[in-house]
Amino acid sequence: MLSERQNKILRLIVERYIKEPIPVGSKVISKAINCSSATVRNEMGELERLGLLEKTHTSSGRVPSEAGYRYYVDNLMELKKMNAEDMLKLQRVFKNQQLALSDVITKSLEVISDMMNYTTVVLGSKSHENLLKHLEVIPIDDTNMTVIIVTDKGHVEHKNIRLEDVSLEEVKKTVALINNLISGTPIDEVVSKLEYEVKPIIGNYVKQHEKLYNAFYHVFTDFTNQEVNIMGRHKMLEQPEFSSNIDKIKNVFNKLEDKEILKSIEEDDDNNIKVYIGNENNIDSDVTVIQTKYKNGNEEGTIAIIGPKRMEYDRVVGLLEYMKENIER
Amino acid sequence: MLSERQNKILRLIVERYIKEPIPVGSKVISKAINCSSATVRNEMGELERLGLLEKTHTSSGRVPSEAGYRYYVDNLMELKKMNAEDMLKLQRVFKNQQLALSDVITKSLEVISDMMNYTTVVLGSKSHENLLKHLEVIPIDDTNMTVIIVTDKGHVEHKNIRLEDVSLEEVKKTVALINNLISGTPIDEVVSKLEYEVKPIIGNYVKQHEKLYNAFYHVFTDFTNQEVNIMGRHKMLEQPEFSSNIDKIKNVFNKLEDKEILKSIEEDDDNNIKVYIGNENNIDSDVTVIQTKYKNGNEEGTIAIIGPKRMEYDRVVGLLEYMKENIER
DNA sequence: ACTTAGCACTTGAATAAAAAAAGTGCTAAG
C-alpha cells in the first residue's frame, strides 16, 4: 500500500512524463508537493524498489515502469469529463441520422485518431458469430458478376467473379439453392457445408455445376473472416518515442497489417473498457491498447485505440466511454 | 551529345548507385573501363557540368542527378527480359481463371510490391468515365439496408444506410425509378440528376419521398469517385534513403493517403509506360513513379509502381510491360 | 590533343579528451 504522498508523487511523474517524454527529476516534483528534493528522492527510491518507476541510467530522472502505468490506471487516474471541443467534433458525426452504424463508428474513430494522434481500430464480430443471411448476384456482363454476401450481423461484402459460358439462369438457380440450403450457417462453416450439402445436390439442378461450385467455393474462402478497419495507420510517426526508432515503427506497422494479431484485440469477454499496457498486449511492448466492446441490436464489435505507453489514458478512456454510450443507444 | 565513353561512365555510375546508395568514385569506374582514374575524373567533371551527375560534398564521389536518371532511362537503360523467378510468381496469379480482372491486378501488384520492396497502386477509371449501370437494394433489417451501385466499367461499391419508417415497398419503387431515369449517367453527374430529374417526380409515386431522396443523395455523394488500391504502403521503410529520414517518410505516407494527389498519377493521355522521376511527379522529390494505363474490354485504369529515385528502372519497366500485356489479353 | 601520374587540398567520419549539465545516493545535522 502506498502512502498518500507516494501516490501523489507517482501520479505527478506519470502525468508529467505523458505530457513530455523526458525523465522526471526530484527537483520538479519537490516544487509541486511541499517538501525538499531529498525527501522526494527517498520516496522515488522506494517507488523504484516497488517496481513502479525506472531510471534510464544510474543518475537519470525517473520514468514510469509498465507496472507504474498499470498502478496509475488502476488507482490514480481520475476521469475528467470530455472537453467541449472533443465532444463537439464527435457529436457532429453521431448526429448524422442517415449514416449506418458502422459508418458512424469508423468516422468518429477517424476523428479521434486525428485529434489524439493515435491509431484507431474497429473490429466487427468474428466469422463464426456471423451467420450467412442472404446471397445475391448481380450480373455485370457476359462473364462477370458481383456476388453480395450479407450476414445477420449486418456485415456486407461483395466480390467480383468471372464465370465463362454459364447462363444467368443457372447462376440464379445456384444462388437460390445456396440460400435455401445454408443460410443461417456461420460464415466459417459455409465452405464445408457447400461441399457436403450443396455440391452433391447441385448436379441435379444445374448444368455447369462444377464451374459454379468452384466459383462460390472461392467467394466464401476469400470472405474476410472479420471486418477490420484501421484509421490513422501512420499516427505512430507523430509520437517521439517511435519516430526516432524505425524498427519499432516497422514492427507496429507490420503487426497492424497482421489480421491474426489484430484479432487478439477482441479476445475479451466482458464488457468494460480495458487497458493493455506494453507487454500486456500483442502489438508491441511500447504501445498501449485501450479497447471496449460495443453492441447495438445484433451488430457488435470492438473498438480500440492504440498509442504509445505514455498515452493520455484519462482522455482516451473518456472518449471510449462516450463512444460506447452513443453507439449503444 | 555525349561521347561513347561518357555514356558508358554515366551508365556505370547510375547502375552502381542503384545497387547500393553510396557515391561512386573515379577509381571504381576506371577499373571497369580501360583508362586511368584521372581520365574518368575529367569525364565526370564534364558530366557534372552537363547536370547529369552531382556531388554530395566537394570531395565526394558522384551521384546521379535527376537529369542523370532521366538521361539513363531515355538513352542508356536496356530492357532485359524478366528473370524466370519473377515471371513464375506472376504467372501463378494470372493463371487463376476464377479471379475477376481487378483481383488479378491487385494480387499481382501485391506480389510485385513484395519482391521489389516498392509501393504499388491501381487506380480505376475516374468517376466521370463511369456510367451508373445498375442500382440495387438488399434489406438487412427493419431500418438498415445495403445499396449496391454497379457502373458500366465494372466498378462495384456497396453502402449501408439507415432508413427509419420506410417500407421496403417504397424503397423498391424508388430504386426502380432511379434505374429507369438515370442509369447511363456519369457517376459524378448522378447527384445533380437526382435533384433535377428524380426529386420532382418521386413525390408522386412514393410516400416517404424526402427521406428516400436524402438517403440516395448521400449514397451517391459518398461514392468514391475513383477506386484506389495501394499495396505495400510501408515498403518505403525498407529503402535506406528513406528509413533514415522520418520526415520524408511522413510526406510520402501522407501523399499516398491523399486521393487528390494520387489522381494526378492518372493524368496521362497516351498509352505507354511512363517514368516520372523526382520532381516530375507529385508525390515526393525523392521518389520515382513508373506507371502505365491498361484497358481490357471496358475495364480500364492505371497501375503504378512507386519507389526511390534509385529504383531498378529496367526491372520495373519489364514487370509493367508484362503486366500490361497480360491484363490486356 | 588526349591521357595519366602525382600531389595538394577538402570533406566527412571516427576517435579521444575535456567540460558542462542533470540528477542521484548517502551522510549528518535539524
Added chain:
DNA sequence: CTTAGCACTTTTTTTATTCAAGTGCTAAGT
C-alpha cells in the same frame, strides 16, 4: 522524519585530432 550538502555517475556537448576517400589541377608522356 526531513533536509542541506556534497561526492559521484552518467549523458550531452564541445573541441581537437586523425584517418580515409576522393577531387581538381599541373605537368609530363604519348
